[in-house]
Amino acid sequence: MLLIECPWCGPRAETEFSYGGEAGIVRPLDPDALSDEEWADYLFYRANPRGAHRELWNHAHGCRRWFGVERDTVSYRIAGSFRLGPAGSETGKGANTERDD
Amino acid sequence: MSEAMAESAPDARVDINELPGRGFLNVRLDPRDKHAVKSAEQVLGQAMPLVANTYSSGTHRVYWLGPDEWLIETDAENAAALSGELGEALADFNVAINDVSGGHVAQRLSGPESRTVLAKGCTIDLHPREFGPGQCARTALARATVLLAAGSEPDSYTIIAARSFTDYLRHWLTHAAKK
Ligand SMILES: [Zn+2]
Numbered sequence: 436m437l438l439i440e441c442p443w444c445g446p447r448a449e450t451e452f453s454y455g456g457e458a459g460i461v462r463p464l465d466p467d468a469l470s471d472e473e474w475a476d477y478l479f480y481r482a483n484p485r486g487a488h489r490e491l492w493n494h495a496h497g498c499r500r501w502f503g504v505e506r507d508t509v510s511y512r513i514a515g516s517f518r519l520g521p522a523g524s525e526t527g528k529g530a531n532t533e534r535d536d
Numbered sequence: 537m538s539e540a541m542a543e544s545a546p547d548a549r550v551d552i553n554e555l556p557g558r559g560f561l562n563v564r565l566d567p568r569d570k571h572a573v574k575s576a577e578q579v580l581g582q583a584m585p586l587v588a589n590t591y592s593s594g595t596h597r598v599y600w601l602g603p604d605e606w607l608i609e610t611d612a613e614n615a616a617a618l619s620g621e622l623g624e625a626l627a628d629f630n631v632a633i634n635d636v637s638g639g640h641v642a643q644r645l646s647g648p649e650s651r652t653v654l655a656k657g658c659t660i661d662l663h664p665r666e667f668g669p670g671q672c673a674r675t676a677l678a679r680a681t682v683l684l685a686a687g688s689e690p691d692s693y694t695i696i697a698a699r700s701f702t703d704y705l706r707h708w709l710t711h712a713a714k715k
Pocket residue numbers: 441442443444445494497498499500
């Protein structure tokens with residue numbers, strides 16, 4: 436089981452969280468101006484990298500806040516957590532958390 | 537403990553009691569707004585805990601639920617009046633105060649084995665060194681979301697959960713205490 440560091444509550448078991456997919460997807464300001472292809476890209480296409488992945492998690496059983504986690508998709512090792520805010524304002528990077536297995 | 541002993545001494549290790557007459561208010565405000573925090577504290581007569589996973593005790597219990605969210609446990613009779621007083625004192629601030637008394641039930645779990653029983657369904661470290669008096673955590677107990685608080689006496693906990701989970705949690709705790 437992963438041990439995930441909530442930026443507010445500290446390290447908690449993976450079962451307290453729900454996964455929210457890739458972080459940093461910005462909703463287009465003017466969807467009407469997009470082609471179908473661009474809109475589909477925003478809605479459905481994700482990077483799915485092998486390696487470092489910045490992703491969203493929600494502390495569903497805890498403080499219920501969304502936050503970001505950087506996780507390696509191969510080793511599942513978590514490099515750290517970060518709070519969400521306006522682009523470029525990420526703060527509160529959590530302590531490194533090791534995989535707890 | 538053997539099966540035979542467990543059968544002959546059911547529920548001997550923990551006591552589970554619903555706390556009667558409790559009322560609950562959910563409060564949302566931005567703690568960076570010091571005036572709002574102070575106004576709330578003046579009404580409550582006690583601190584709004586700003587440290588994660590802690591609660592303050594006094595006339596009421598004020599639990600930290602999230603970085604801008606608290607749960608106030610008070611006498612059920614007093615909840616509506618307190619909600620009104622808070623609403624009045626905080627009228628000029630960007631806050632939300634909701635009486636959630638109907639949706640919540642508090643149970644007290646006590647007895648020398650209460651920590652062992654809780655640990656069967658809860659992943660947080662319940663050792664008093666990590667989770668002692670004044671500390672609380674919203675977490676999962678037997679897959680149900682609960683607010684768990686360590687009591688001032690050793691081996692006593694308050695479990696606040698949605699009313700619809702109360703029977704389930706009591707049954708789960710009773711069962712967990714038997715084996
Ligand atoms: Zn949290």
